[in-house]
Amino acid sequence: MADIIKPKDYKSDIKPIWCPGCGDYGVLSSITRAFAFLKLSHEQTAVVSGIGCSSRLPAYLDTYGFHGLHGRALPIAAGLKAARPDLTVIAAGGDGDGYSIGGNHFLHACRRNMDMTYVVMDNSVYGMTKGQPSPTTAPDWPSKLAPHGTGIRPFQPLAIALSSGASFVARGFAGDPANLTRLIVEAINHPGFSFIEVLSPCPTFRPEQKEWKHSVRQWQEEPSDDPVTAASRIHADDGMSTGIVYLSELPAWQPGSQQSMSIEQLGQVFRI
């Protein structure tokens, strides 16, 4: 029996703080299913996050984890992967964390294309601070902070990931764990920076997102390795198509070196 690896083996005994009906439960269970499918070693896996509702996720997993600073999941993940290429590294967080305060890191993590997976649980709202607009919020969504809406067009995560150099670009839906699990498995297997934007409804501050389950669909086309084709699909889409839209074999960056000198030899360069 010990040989059968189950998703729940990857759950820790900490109970999530999430609201009932939160999409993040679906993401958590898809991640544990993917881990079980891949039979990932618990101690060789690290899940890194920032701050926000979804960034609580690492503590709910029985792997190594780092719950860091708001917006800084990707730099922690990059440092960890650079220093420990043997680990499977996954970064996770929300739309405010990844696209607003952490926006610059998002660009450069895509550009570096290190072998890791980044899962963003996007609900177009700051949940932990109770309902402010995020970069992906529609311009006319009224909130306490912006009673007339922000008046600002939303951020386009997939288009930006693609143009910044990510080699795996996908969208998933928290309410479709079977397909989301498949996406996560492929993302982890992909040797490069794998970005999955997950539509993850917030029943508390965005109850209208409960309707997402009626509007999401699968992309009919196979993933493209041509950025122009992928970009036109992304821009032609209403933001509700799921699946991998871009997949390519861009070289992944990983520093690597072997010791070739002793520290005593190193000091000799300073001799007169």
Add this chain to the structure above:
Amino acid sequence: MDNNNTLSIAITGSGGSGALTTGLILLKAMAHAGFYGIMSRSSGPQIRGGESAVMMRFADHEVYSHDDHFQVLLCLDWLKIERFADEIPLHNGSLLLGDTDAGDIPGILTVSGVQSQLLPLKKTAADIKGGRSNMTGLGVLAKLLGLSVDIMQKAIEGILGRKKDPLIIEASLACIEQGMKLLSFSDSPLTADWQITESQRWDISGNEASGLGALQAGVRFVAAYPITPASEILEWLSPNLEKMGGSLLQAEDELASINMIIGASFGGVPSLTATSGPGLSLMMEGLGLAVASETPVVVINVMRGGPSTGIPTKSEQADLNLALFGFHGDAPHIVLAPTHIKDCVFTVHWASCLAEHLQTVAIVMSDQFLGQSRTVVDPPAAITIPCKRITASGITENYQRYELTENGISPMSIPGTPRGMYTADGLEHTPHGTPSSMAQDHLSQMEKRRDKLSNYDFGGQWAEIEGEGDTAIVTWGSISSVVHEAAQRLRHKGITVRVIIIRLLMPLPLQQMKSVQRDIKQSIVIEQNQSGQFYHYLKGLDALQGQSSSFARPGPLLIRPDEVTAFVEQQVKHG
């Protein structure tokens, strides 16, 4: 260094005149001749080819700081000399060397008693194919210092050899030989009665020394964002980390670099970043995370003039408050400062060991003077401090990352360790690492993070103490060498002083501080910033004995030994 055999020489020139190269060759030549020296530099804001000045001091013993005046100033031309005039004070008896064809000597340099000699530097060089006037000028200085053609050749090959053009070396040597003949100087060389050493010495900058200290201590991952005057640490480390099996990642900004090293250190690899004031400001939130999550990291902060962008190319000791108090919340951490250029090796090495052992943040406060100056010194002593993180192994079950232990240090499980899984957290947490807002968890974890530092015996390296008497001069960082020299001058005048140079700024070992100030009636705190940050810090800790006073002056002009002696004499008289 109780003898006065030192000689201060400055070289200035406009863009492309080669003042910096001339200084580097001269430093190397003096090293080959069996002497010691220091060379600091000053340059204009231009990216390339701006005016520059090198300030050098040679001696027959180790020397780490500048004198009050320069005995010799070689101006390759007079252009923009006003930019440097206040950094190169001349006095009665100084020798000013210039080019016959460069026009009249600017009024700013006609200090009373300065002897000036205009020499045909350019004209002489023009007669030599590929000749340059900085090399004829170098020949003049070589003659003054009694350096032979052979030694100059060796030095030139060492510095210019990288250019691999034999014609350049040939032309330079021809210029030097002609330059040697220009000076109507019949006395014996200025170094005639100096002791020559045969011992092996190093030619190293403070930034290189910092990099070496890090590698010696086992640092194998660096992430950083370029910034003046810290970039040379990174540029030295990048290829050398590789030779040691480590790596360097150039981050998108300092927010990234601090978090990257936290990630790498969480992965078990000793990690470091280097920056300067603006970058340290950006890193503060990340440093708090390292303290709270008990992840060892080292930051070398090479201070420059502040606030804001300030004066990136010049020195000041004004980031102390930031390093000590910049964190939000109560965040116990370590702050250290090298006591001189060569000490960057030791202090960065020690900082890395302390961060690893105590699982916290160690900030090393270097500065532009320490970092960018080169020095010819005896090789640094071998360092035998053990440098090991306490890790968890053989875990059977119920691993507690933040376990409350007697000394506050909890064995850290490194990813890859079976049954050691945990989530590191900047949220307050239970001993397991589970987020908690309970008073009991906050209090016990805060105590743990405080006590692991306050209970630790930092040993005798926390300070360098010398001298007797009932007056103490307390200082830190790059200005320490100046204070050291000032104290010697005071003793020659019959004023006994005890110098206390503090290397471990935080946590300050108060017991030891009290014991080294036994019998002290008066304390004088010297530092290079406007507001007396160190003085107020020491006063706040009630760490000063007897009457206390502060001598604090901002950069960019380095505090000179005479300023220190004048202030101390005045305090002693009135105290």
